[in-house]
Amino acid sequence: MPEATGARAVLRLRNITKRFGPLTANDAITFDLHEGEVIALLGENGAGKTTLMNILFGHYTADEGEIEVFGEPLPPGNPRAALEAGVGMVHQHFTLADNLSVLDNIVLGTVPLWRLRSGRGAARARIDQLSRDFGLSVHPDAKAGALSVGERQRVEILKALYRDARILILDEPTAVLTPQETDDLFATLRKAVALGLSVIFISHKMHEVLAISSRVLVLRHGSLIGEVVTAETDRHQLAHMMVGSEIVAPEVGGAAPGEVLLRLRDVSTLPVGNAVGLRSLSLDLRAGQITGLAGVSGNGQAALADLIAGEAMPETGDLEIAGAGIDTWSPRAALDARIGRIPEDRHRTGTISDFTLSENSVLEAYEKEPFSKRGWFDWAAVDKHTRAIIARYDVRCPGPDARIRLLSGGNMQKLILGRALEADPTIILAVQPVRGLDIGAVTYVQSRLIEARDAGAAVLLISEDLDEILTLADVIHVISEGRLSPAFTRGTKTPAELGVWMAGQGFEEAAGHAA
Amino acid sequence: MEILDILISASFWAAAVRIASPLIFATLGELICERAGVLNLGIEGIMVVGAFAGWMAVYSGADLWVGVGVAMGAGMLFGLLHAILSVPFGLSQHVVGLGITLLATASTYFAYRVALPEVTNPPRIEAFKELAIPLLSDIPVIGQALFTQTPLTYLAFVTAAIVAFVLYRTPLGLALRAVGENPHSVEAQGLSVTGLRMGAVIVGSGLMGVGGAFLTMSAFNSFFFEMVNGRGWICIALVVFGAWKPGKALLGALLFAAFDALQIRLQQTSLGADIPYQIFLMMPYLLSILALVVMSRRAEVPAALMVPFNKGER
Numbered sequence: 001m002p003e004a005t006g007a008r009a010v011l012r013l014r015n016i017t018k019r020f021g022p023l024t025a026n027d028a029i030t031f032d033l034h035e036g037e038v039i040a041l042l043g044e045n046g047a048g049k050t051t052l053m054n055i056l057f058g059h060y061t062a063d064e065g066e067i068e069v070f071g072e073p074l075p076p077g078n079p080r081a082a083l084e085a086g087v088g089m090v091h092q093h094f095t096l097a098d099n100l101s102v103l104d105n106i107v108l109g110t111v112p113l114w115r116l117r118s119g120r121g122a123a124r125a126r127i128d129q130l131s132r133d134f135g136l137s138v139h140p141d142a143k144a145g146a147l148s149v150g151e152r153q154r155v156e157i158l159k160a161l162y163r164d165a166r167i168l169i170l171d172e173p174t175a176v177l178t179p180q181e182t183d184d185l186f187a188t189l190r191k192a193v194a195l196g197l198s199v200i201f202i203s204h205k206m207h208e209v210l211a212i213s214s215r216v217l218v219l220r221h222g223s224l225i226g227e228v229v230t231a232e233t234d235r236h237q238l239a240h241m242m243v244g245s246e247i248v249a250p251e252v253g254g255a256a257p258g259e260v261l262l263r264l265r266d267v268s269t270l271p272v273g274n275a276v277g278l279r280s281l282s283l284d285l286r287a288g289q290i291t292g293l294a295g296v297s298g299n300g301q302a303a304l305a306d307l308i309a310g311e312a313m314p315e316t317g318d319l320e321i322a323g324a325g326i327d328t329w330s331p332r333a334a335l336d337a338r339i340g341r342i343p344e345d346r347h348r349t350g351t352i353s354d355f356t357l358s359e360n361s362v363l364e365a366y367e368k369e370p371f372s373k374r375g376w377f378d379w380a381a382v383d384k385h386t387r388a389i390i391a392r393y394d395v396r397c398p399g400p401d402a403r404i405r406l407l408s409g410g411n412m413q414k415l416i417l418g419r420a421l422e423a424d425p426t427i428i429l430a431v432q433p434v435r436g437l438d439i440g441a442v443t444y445v446q447s448r449l450i451e452a453r454d455a456g457a458a459v460l461l462i463s464e465d466l467d468e469i470l471t472l473a474d475v476i477h478v479i480s481e482g483r484l485s486p487a488f489t490r491g492t493k494t495p496a497e498l499g500v501w502m503a504g505q506g507f508e509e510a511a512g513h514a515a
Numbered sequence: 516m517e518i519l520d521i522l523i524s525a526s527f528w529a530a531a532v533r534i535a536s537p538l539i540f541a542t543l544g545e546l547i548c549e550r551a552g553v554l555n556l557g558i559e560g561i562m563v564v565g566a567f568a569g570w571m572a573v574y575s576g577a578d579l580w581v582g583v584g585v586a587m588g589a590g591m592l593f594g595l596l597h598a599i600l601s602v603p604f605g606l607s608q609h610v611v612g613l614g615i616t617l618l619a620t621a622s623t624y625f626a627y628r629v630a631l632p633e634v635t636n637p638p639r640i641e642a643f644k645e646l647a648i649p650l651l652s653d654i655p656v657i658g659q660a661l662f663t664q665t666p667l668t669y670l671a672f673v674t675a676a677i678v679a680f681v682l683y684r685t686p687l688g689l690a691l692r693a694v695g696e697n698p699h700s701v702e703a704q705g706l707s708v709t710g711l712r713m714g715a716v717i718v719g720s721g722l723m724g725v726g727g728a729f730l731t732m733s734a735f736n737s738f739f740f741e742m743v744n745g746r747g748w749i750c751i752a753l754v755v756f757g758a759w760k761p762g763k764a765l766l767g768a769l770l771f772a773a774f775d776a777l778q779i780r781l782q783q784t785s786l787g788a789d790i791p792y793q794i795f796l797m798m799p800y801l802l803s804i805l806a807l808v809v810m811s812r813r814a815e816v817p818a819a820l821m822v823p824f825n826k827g828e829r
Contacts, residue, residue: 059702059826080705095703097693099815108693109704111686118686159704 007035010198011056011087011167016065018051025051027223028065033167038189038199040209040230043219044242044438046408049202050092052219053169057089058082069167088160092171092202094152098145102155103127105144106162123162130161133195134188150181157188168192169200174208175436179296179466179499186212204242204438206235218242243439250447253454255474258287260323261458262308262339262427267317268482269303276300278307279482280317285427285458290449291487292473293462296502300482301462302344305431308460309341310334322426335364340425340457342416342433346409350416353405357397358386360404361419389418394444410441417445421452428452428459434468446472466495466502480504517784518777527776528660532668535772537562537729539671541750542757542764543678544590544722549754550682551715552695552819556612557597558723559747560619561590565727567623570738571630573640583667583728590724591717593619598716602709605823616747624740642736643667667725667733672765674722679761691715695817698824708824723747749803756807758814770806774799 011033018026025048033039041049054060056067061077068074069085082089096105107123127140136154138147144155153173160168168189174182189199189212203209209216210230218225218241225241262285271277278300285291295301306312307319310331319326321337334341341364343349351360362371362382370381386400393414397407404412413433420428430449434442449472453459463469469476476493478485478501485501500506521527541562548555555561569586573579593615600611631637643665652662682688690711694701698708726746731738749771757764778795781787787795 079702083705089703091699091703093699095697095699097696097700098818099696100689100693104689105693105700107686108689108700109706113687113690113706115686116684118684118689
C-alpha cells in the first residue's frame, strides 16, 4: 500500500484554547495530523508549543476545544486515556525515575498495580525487539540515573513505543543532543514513520524542522500563524512567520586584538565525576577579540568555564591575568580580576529563582560600595542599580521586586548579561549565552557581546552551536576530551573541517606531526 | 567479661527481638511513606494512637486480633488526614507531620481521660502470650530468641518480608519506588501520583499504629502516658540507617534494640555500680548516631522526598 500524506487523519485538534490567568497560552488552535507524516510545531520559546502538547497528552485541561484521536474523542486531563488512545509523548524534561532500571522505567504503569508479577521477562524480549526495529540501543538493566542524555531520550521513545503509541509527540527533542545524536534520532523517526506512526516534532530550530518534517505549523504568542508544506518553504519564510518581523543578524565588524588579558599555560584539572578534566591546555584571551570554543558537549567545556569563573583551581600549569601570575583563585578572586560571567545554567548557577531581580542583580557585588556601606545594605542603591539594568538591557519584567523565576529565559539572561557588563569587565566568560532563547533575545545578547568586544574586552564564547561560533568568533579553538586545538582565525576553517577536530581526529594528526 | 556473658545469653537476644518488634512495624510504615516521597513525622503520635486504640479495644472486650485491627484502623485514620494535607494540598510535610503528632497524642490522652476518668492505675489487659514454635524453638539460643516470641513479633518479621516483596517484585512496588523518585515519571505513564502517595501514607500509618499497639498488647500490657517515648523518632532515623530498604531497616531495628537490651543489663553489672545509669541510657542513641553516620553515607535518598507534586506544574 503506498504511503501518502493526506491519508486519514489520526488526530484532530479543534479550537484548543488555554488561559493561564491573563495570558492566553493557546488561542483556538485547530489542526489535523495524518497517518505516517511528521509535522513540526515551530515557534519561539513561550509561543505555546509545549502547552498545546501538554493538553493533548492530558497534563493540562484545555479551557475550550476538543481533541479526537483515531476518530474517538479524547477525555481531557488524563494521561492514561491519551496513552491508551495511542498517544506517546517524549517530554522535554525527561520523566525517568533515576533509581530504577531502564526496563522498570519502561514497564512502569503498563501492568495493573494489583498483579503480583511485573512480567519483566516478556517485557525484556519486547524491548530488545523494539530496540532493534527502531535503532534505539540501550541496555535494559542499566540504571536510568547512569545514562547519558542521548540514552535517556532513547528510553523515553521506547516507553512510548512499548505502549504501542501510534502518535509520537517529541517536545524539543534535539535541545540536549549532539549533532550525531540528532542524526540518530532522525533515523529512528524515519523508521517510525515508515511503519505508519505519525509524529509531532516540536522545535525552534529551523534547519531541523526543514530536515525532518513534511508540514510545518508555526505558532506565535499562542496562535497558529500558518501552515506550510516543508518542501515549499525556506528558513527565511519560517523565521519571518515565527517572529513576525524581519530578522536582523548582528553585525560583526573586524576585530582589533590587543594584549593578552588571560593566559593559561599547560593547565590540567582533575576529572569531576563523569566530567572530563583539562589536559595540558594552553589558551590566550586577547583584548578586543572574541575567542570561540567549539566542541561536542561534555569534552571539558565545563572544566574550562569553572576554571576561568574561579570555581576550580588548575591542578598543574599556570593561570595569568593581565600578565600577573595567580596564587589564590576563587570566584571572588575572579570577580576582583574583573571577569564577567554568564554561566551556562541561568536557573541553577546564574540566578536564585526565588530572589527578586534586585537581589539577583547584586549577587556578585552585594558586599561592595555602593550596595553595602559599613556592613549595612543600601536597598535604595540596589534598586537604582537594578532599574538601570532593566532599562539599559531591555529586561521585560513587572519590576525590580518581582521574583526572577517569573521571567522568561530571555529576560533572565538579559539581567545576567546586564549584571556582568555593568561591572565593566575586562574579560567576559560567556557559556552558551543564547541557548534556549528566542531569536530576538539571541540577536540582542550577541550584539551586546560584540559591543563589549569592540570596547576592548576579551570574550571567551563557549558554545555547542557551531553556527554561533562561526558567526561571532574572531578566533576559534576546538575542545575535545579536555584538549585544545590550535587557534583558527575566522574564515579559515569550514564547519566540516572543524567537525573533524570536534570528533577528536585532528589532535592525533597534530601529535603525529609533533612526534 | 560480663558483656560477653550477656551477649551469649538467650534471654538477651530474646529481649532484643522483643524490643525491636514495634520499631520494625513503625520503621516499615515510615519507609513506605518515604519511598512514595512523603516524610511522615506524624509517626510518634500515630504510635500513641495505635497503642491506646488497640489496648482500649481489648479492654472493652474485643479479641486481641480485633484490637490489632482497631489500632491499624486508627493509625490509618490519622494517616488519611496526613495524606490529605500533604499530598493533594501539598502543604509542608514537616508542619503537617508535627501537627499530626501533636494532635494524635493530645487527642489520645483526652480520649483516655474521658474513657477512664477516675482511674489512677491504668488497667491491665490479657495481652498476647508467647507462642513457642514447635521444633524451631528447641534450637539453643536462637530458639528462644526468635521462635519463643509473641505472635505480633512473628507478624513484624512477616510484614518486613511482605513489604520487601511488594516493593521489589510487584508492579505496585515499582510504581511506589518511582513516585518517590520522580513523580513525573508516574504521571507520564498514566498512573495517579496522588493516589499512590495517599495510599502509601495511609498504609504506612496503619503499620505505625500496629507498632504502637505492640507496646500495649505485647510488651507492657497496659497503656500509660509517654509510653511511646521517642520510638517514632528513632524509626525515622532507622529508615535512613536502612537506606530506605526493608531488609536493612529490619537489621537496624534489631541493632538498636540489641544496644537497648544490652544497656539495661549492663546497668546491673559491676560497671553499673561505678557509672551513672544515664550513660547507659544514652548508649543505644549514641551508637545509633554513629551507625547512622557510617551507614547513610552512600544511601540513595528518594529524590522527590518532601517535594509536593502539583499536576500541571513543572
